[in-house]
Amino acid sequence: MFFLRFAFRNVFRAKLRSALTILGLVIAILAFGLLQTVVRAWYAGADAASANRLITRNAISLTFSMPMYYRDKMRAVPGVTAVSVSNWFGGIYKEPKNFFAQFAVDAPTFFPMYPEFVFKADEYQAFLRDQRGAAIGRQLSDLYGFKVGDVIPLKSAIYPGNWEFTVRAIYDAKDETTITRQMYFHYDYLNESIKKVFPRRADQAGVFVVGIADGQAAANIARDIDAEFKNSLAETLTETEKAFTLSFVAMVETIVVAIQGVSYIVILIIMAVAANTMAMTARERLPEYATLKALGFRPGTVAALIMGEALMLAMIGGLIGLALTPPVVRIFHQATVGVFAKMPLVPHTFYLQAACAAAVGVVAGLAPAVRAARVRIVDGLRHVA
């Protein structure tokens, strides 16, 4: 008890210095937590993926489509329960910076495979009935203030012309991981329109979404589907929805890795600051430590006092930083909701933050503690006037 009080009191002897160090720690722990969360946010799509869905795409790359009749062949593959189609529309709402995803899907087969999108029954029926209707997610409707009945004008870089869709349904997320920042509309509308202008580009599927009953059999089913179209004009590549989503993250992995790396640099910076604080503190108090030793305290105790003080400093800063992380992440997410659909705060992030704070404390206290333990009583006391 004496020991803790001693360390605690010492922390607040140089008030300004301790306050500044703690402030620095809070900023560092916060920045670290935020960056880790941003890294996690890239993987939000993979978190939302279902084990019971496969994605089939053209093996050359996503920019190539597949003929629509593949669908019937895929349905015949054992283990496949449903096949739907989804085309990336690439529409721009007013300005390129207003980015959100739009997909042309075969709604009657698509949505039964996505139970995580929760519709109001009457809205869903209205959406099915309106060929130019659109179903949008709650996040998207909040982002741009879209309401049921609104008309969304889009320009597409892929499908020429101006397009208009009427919001007929707004779906909600079933749970935390579900992303509701995208828009769906009817594949038939897209296809019929394209048929008039570019007949060659009609009846094409961007990707097929394949429902399977048994997630364990995914690898085999994927292989069977791809075997079906081997040596055809459009060979396919089938993978689980999770693998498909992760392939997008892999494309920008360099950036994700860089953010991850940089998040540790801020910890290094604060380590240098805290180590400096402790070094200065210990240097100023060398006579005290000599006195303690002269009174009979062992070198280990003196070292522990300094270490305790460093850890205490790190703990205070770390705790404040941890406490501030959730609100700061929330504010940050509100500002970047156009970029990141989800910004999940996971316990892992808090553990890492706590570990980093502890590491800062240990590193900061180490050198001064060793030095104080080694100081010779005579040398230390000589400084006492």
Next chain:
Amino acid sequence: MRVPFSYVARNLWVRKLTTGLTAGGMALVVFVFAAVLMLDAGLHQTLVSTGSADNVVVIRQGSQTEVQSGVFRDQAALIETSPEVAHGADGEALVSKEVVVLNSLPKIDEPSKRSNVVVRGLPQMGTVLRPQVHIVEGRMFRPGSSEIVVGASVARQFAGVELGQQLNFAGRAWTVVGIFDAGRTAFDSEIWGDVEQMMQAFRRIGYSSVIAKLADPGSFDALKRRIDEDPRLKVDIKREHQFYEDQSSTLSNFITLLGLALSVIFSLGAMIGATITMYAAVATRTGEIGTLRALGFQRGSILVAFLSESLLVALLGGAAGLIAASFLTAITVSTTNFQSFSELAFSFTLTPAIVLQSLTFALVMGFVGGFLPAIRASRMKIVDALRAD
């Protein structure tokens, strides 16, 4: 009367550990700051040098990228016959009609990870319009054959593209017969083959883009007007370097914004470090300050002395951070440019402007960190200060 500079410098030397730690923190911040600017500079250099000022790119109206674009043969012919287009010695129009597709290839270090690579089909004129491209290994593809040549970055990053190997796509086997170097431009991240062969294989009836060389670089506006007014041509025309620069704006903005936000947050930590150090320096040297004042140094001189001490630490840190960052120039970054949805390689590039910006950033940190402590030092009363020891 000014406090001598050597006095300032020696004070730092006396407290080596503290100086080192403070400068070290700043060095890390400057490292991050410089690295971000270098990355952005590298991206710009790659894309700007990809385009030539007297070349123009024509793509379908509103399509933004070559991959999404489609230009019909008759449209391409109209562009080819425009009077603004340059002609070669043999009277042939300097126009390259190309087809561009994306092919997802496995990465060399992790074959399960695939990324999109630009595959460009082009006529022989295409290589004439890009003089920066030359073969470093093997030879150029033969027109009319299923041969391909790969860019230097593709050869480094992707599996299965070594000389003599075959890539299977669009129902054919394409043999790699050469590796080309495009002088660190975006073409280094591409695979090239014969345009007619590619169109057949990919069942394309139209081109993706038309590249034309202008006879007179100043005639761009005239050509643009002619094309805009022609109802048969629903196309967008851009100068080549503008086209490539536009392709990178999102990635560039992302890097810059993220990097600057990080630098600002990190610099708070470093400035706090400097403030702590300088407050401690002032506190331990109270007697010294009193002596200096008693010797006749003015308050202003004391302020300047402490401020320059802080600036000097910052400069040391800034220089160390810059030196560390300069080693990054050996690294090539390869990532997907989301606007073109394809892989793009670029290097960290150090420019004089970045050196200047980084050092300025370091000095600003030193100034902010040292300001309050320096004020405190200069405000001390001689008597109190001398009594302190």
